[in-house]
Amino acid sequence: MTRIVRLAARLDEPLLVTAPVNVRYLTGFVSSNAALQVDPAGDATLYTDFRYAEAARSVEDVKLEETARNLLGALAERLAGRRIAVEAAHLSLASADVLRGGGVELVATTGLVEALRAVKEPGELEHLRRAATISDRVFGELAREPFVGRTEAELAWWIEQAWHEAGADGPSFAAVVAFGENGARPHAHPRDAAIPEGTLVVVDAGCSVAGYLSDCTRTFFTAEPEGRLLELYELCLGAQGDGLAAVRPGASGQDVDAASRVAIGEAGLGERYGHGLGHGVGLEIHEAPTLRPESDSVLEPGNVVTVEPGIYLPGDVGVRIEDTVVVTDDGCERLTTVTKEPIQVG
Incomplete structure (x- = not known):
């Protein structure tokens, strides 16, 4: 049909x-x-x-x-x-x-x-998987690039070029590369500011394949992952795991979003996680269904959504960890699979 x-x-x-x-x-x-x-x-x-x-x-x-x-x-x-x-x-x-x-x-x-x-066909999922595979490759290569001393804008341009070199048609949106206080802005714009040691760098980027898009965020350390910054990272990673575990057919967008907020709220940082957990991805980078407090979506197999909790401390740092997943008959499958282990970049 x-x-x-x-x-x-x-x-x-x-x-x-x-x-x-x-x-x-x-x-x-x-x-x-x-x-x-x-x-x-x-x-x-x-x-x-x-x-x-x-x-x-x-x-x-x-x-x-x-x-x-x-x-x-x-x-x-x-x-x-x-x-x-x-x-x-x-x-x-x-x-x-x-x-x-x-x-x-x-x-x-x-x-x-x-x-x-909102419900992807097999051919659409094939394009989305290809975009996610390229995303994994580029994020993996990015983790081996030097960060310290390069500007946010320089790294954003590196990502732009890397999409084409990896076989994508281009970016799905302008890449976010944001360290320190800029990382505390969920939709930060890359600056001509050199990245220092001892901070977190949020990188949110995606590519396009045959019109279908990828979306992934990883947060990198420019020093040994330890202390307060590591605690923030692990708190966000745990919240993301809770959100992923809640994605299943029949789950409401509100309930999935709520599951990702428990640990962050218990840590006293609930108000520092001010956006929704996720959104649909396909021909557009933001489409149905939605995972957020006011969502009226109910998930079903074939939906493709992001799961991306964040913690943002104004004037200090931000951390966000995001995967794109497809809803399956009994849960979800990650399309973006690049490591979420704390990574120190030079």
């Missing part, structure tokens, strides 16, 4: 898919100016302009309609007088006004395609 047919079975009325990533998921077609109309009967029409029309003709199981470059304006004319469901999370207010101005009745929907994307 094709993805379009599976989506159509969930529809009560035609759905206009406008998020580029969702158009790609349903058809394999990559474009910055395309929309896909899927009808409950399973018929699908792909709309795009001249620049992409030739490529669109090779897309199977869809009818192609070439439009003007003003895609939404063209759709407003073609769909005038019709009732159409739209992706409320992806259609801007301005775009909605264009459609309504043309006489299209819009019905807001959320998460219809995303629900399909």
Whole structure:
């Protein structure tokens, strides 16, 4: 059963898919100016302009309609007088006004395609495994690189180049390389600041393979792993293990997140773990399902999620340890398997 047919079975009325990533998921077609109309009967029409029309003709199981470059304006004319469901999370207010101005009745929907994307097919898992394998290789090579005296930005650029050399299509997001107080910022930006001895360095990076992404974080020591820094690291590692143990079919995103907070909370550092435990990974680096206190997700086999608790001490240091895992019939399997033993880098 094709993805379009599976989506159509969930529809009560035609759905206009406008998020580029969702158009790609349903058809394999990559474009910055395309929309896909899927009808409950399973018929699908792909709309795009001249620049992409030739490529669109090779897309199977869809009818192609070439439009003007003003895609939404063209759709407003073609769909005038019709009732159409739209992706409320992806259609801007301005775009909605264009459609309504043309006489299209819009019905807001959320998460219809995303629900399909959340459960990975075997081919998708193959791409995700390949991305994770490359991630393991690059992180393993990174652990043998000198850190001390090099800037965060230099190491981030090394990682960028390493993805291509290892066979990836490129990065899945801009790498985070952050030592000391910068490591206490979960989404830190690499600085032109030299890494010193005696600190922790958080490295969060991932790569892309055929559009599918990896995501991994490791925290490195620039001195002998011991004392307070080692205690923080081991506390975070234990919390990550608790989170991994809680990932299973039927578990709620809230409960998995909560399992990762027990040890950190008992250590009096609960407020220093301020983000959710994890998120889905696939064609996007953040997608369904979610593992966080306010999550309404329930895990099922085929979900791919990150498990990444962190401890952040402002003005001091941060530590985060992250793996990407696939939910199996009885638990989860780590896709990123590079060592989590405390590693000292030079």
